[in-house]
Amino acid sequence: PLDNRIVPPMGMTGPAFIEAAGNLPLRPVLPSISPGYLQKLLPSTPPAKGEPWSEIEKDMERTIMPGITHWQHPKYMAFFAASSTYPGILGEMWAAALTSANFNWICSPAVTELETIVLDWLAQILALPDIFLSKGEGGGVIQGSASEAVVTVMVAARERYVRRQLEREGVTDPDEVEDRACELRGKLVAIASAEAHSSTKKGAIIAGTRFRTIAVHRSNEYALTGDQVRAKIEELKAKGLHTYYLGVTLGSTNTCSVDDFVSIAEVVQEYPDIWIHCDAAYAGSALVLPEYQYLSKQMAFLDSFDMNMHKWLLTNFDASCLYVRKRKDLTDALSITPSYLKNDFTDSGLVTDYRDWQIPLGRRFRALKIWFVLRTWGVEGLQQHIRHHLKLADLFTGLVKGRSDIFRILTPPKFALVVLMVKPKNIQSKLPNVDEGDPRPYQDQQIPIEPDVNDEALQKANEITKEVYAQVDATKEFFLTASVVCGVY
Ligand code: PLP
Incomplete structure (x- = not known):
């Protein structure tokens, strides 16, 4: 049987298609079609005249559903949990109805302000260090994916490293700044455990820097340690290369290993120019449980932290929650304000313009579904949800054993x-x-x-x-x- 994620929570009656989700176990989890199946079912030219909705809707079952892999299916055990929920779907529907691009506060003030509020709530739910709350110098921002979050902070890391070095060298002439910055960027390296997600390598490619991995072992639960980090930084230094970014993982993709934050935190004190990002894409959701929050307490050394609510915390794709220690590090790297983006509110400095915290300009109203989910379940409901899954995994292990x-x-x-x-x-x-x-x-x-x-x-x-x-x-x-x-x- 389905758990209560997709059926409407108490007191809500839903549209027929949501109630039909109760039939999901009756469908196969994987489609039985061959590549190119849809080409055979749909015309190769666009419709010349508009069609009634009744005709379009009919084609959902006939053409689209046979090609759907059901991530909400009870027999879906691939990749990662993907929590779709009724309140999350309603949040998407409202956001679609209110569509706006939301790059500046004035584009739709509620969109920006709700995002700041729900990300502060989430930081408290996950017991993240206070440095990540918006009341200080940090704050949270919703990205489309953990990969996007990595690229975004990598660019901020690269530019912070270069800026600090130029300051130390006293270079101020604009042409010289550009030339020297290019030279410095050419020597930069991002590092992470060999078990870090492939998005770290992709991020380094996009940021135009080198990427090197550090091998980890079963005997140490596949965790990266401080000594290994120091050895790699020094090895690279001896070759004239500079480490500007260290990726650590809470819940690696293959085994959900956790890097040794305590020993790494101690070592990186010696390297204050290196940006440390924690990828908690999937397992970050477990921090809702007090028994995992000892890990949150170890995170005060991070420059940034990211987790995907769309993986394990009852929120439809996409909702990647990125926190930074110093929002200025992001805006220093990513803020460009031509005249058409200027306005009095931005100039007043009293508002947040999230366009400066991300790669794209426009952004969706993703905070709404998070707000609906957090309110529907409350902290206790989220904890029950995660505990239930942990128990299932233990039960499964017993069966395998x-x-x-x-x-x-x-x-x-x-x-x-x-x-x-x-x-x-x-x-x-x-x-x-x-x-x-x-x-x-x-x-x-x-x-x-x-x-x-x-x-x-x-x-x-x-x-x-x-x-x-x-x-x-x-x-x-x-x-x-x-x-x-x-x-x-
Ligand atoms: N990081 C980890 C640890 C992951 O397991 C994954 C995906 O499974 C990602 C990053 C990539 O996530 P996204 O699809 O949000 O880019």
Whole structure:
């Protein structure tokens, strides 16, 4: 059965299409069509005359629905949780009805002001350090995706690094500033763990800088440490390269690992020009729970933090919540004000113009759905939602463990993500698994065994796991995600 995410919350009756979402389990999770199917169903030329809505709506079921992968389906277990909710959908509908581009405060003051308020609420819900609240020098802004957030802060990081260096060198002549800035940019490097999401590499490509990774290991739960960060910075320095950006992760894509914030915070004190960004795209939602908020307390050293409400916090795509320690770092890099964007409110300095905190000019009214969601569930409702998913992951792990003749668990449930592999028959080997005798909940357990990629049993397990995955995928009964973690399929 569906949980209560899609059906209207108490006291609301919804349009028929929302109620029909109750039939979702009756549809297949994955479509059974071939590439190009839609070309065959739709005319190749646009309609010369307008058509009645009744005709258009009919075509939804006939042409579009057969090509939909149902991310809200109970058998959808791929990529990440994607929470669509009724209040979130209503927020989208209101925002669509009120469409405006919202780049400056005056474009629609409620849009800007609600965004500041809900992001301050969310920062409190996640127990983020006060530096990220709008009452100080920081604040939050909604971006379209975690990748967009990375590029945005990387550009701010690059420009802050260059600006500080030019100040130190006393370069002020505009031509010289430009030449020297180009030279400096050519020596900059962004660094992150090898388990950081691919958006970090993409961000560095877009920012026009180098990108280097640091290997992490099973024996340390795939976490990046301060010593590793120092070693990489110094290694790059010896080659005449300057680290300007360090990406740390709370909940990596493959295993939901968490970098060692405490040791990294200590080391980066020695490198004050490096911008540190925390990517908590998926697992950041777990910070609603007091038992995870020790991590929030470790974040005061960050320059920026980003989490996607559209992954695990009941808000429809897109709602990536980016916080910065110093909003001036963003606006110094991204604010350009030609005469057509000028107005008295901007000049007064009393308003926020979010165009200066992002890449595009125009922006959607995304704060509305967040407001509806936060009000509908309240902090307690959000906590229940996350706890429920954590319990399901623990239950699932127990079921997998009960078949240790077939499966091995590579990483126990972290933030509700379980990573498993298939055990080859007749092979007695030290493949990783949860500890049979450990009485703690699985999510608190560690797996001591470092898989050896040269081990024959592991290679066999990789092959078999790959084959089983392909077979599950071919049935289209469930949608799972396969990946390779440090040589383990
Ligand atoms: N960071 C992490 C840790 C992720 O797992 C993902 C996507 O799954 C991303 C970033 C990219 O998110 P987005 O699609 O919002 O760019």
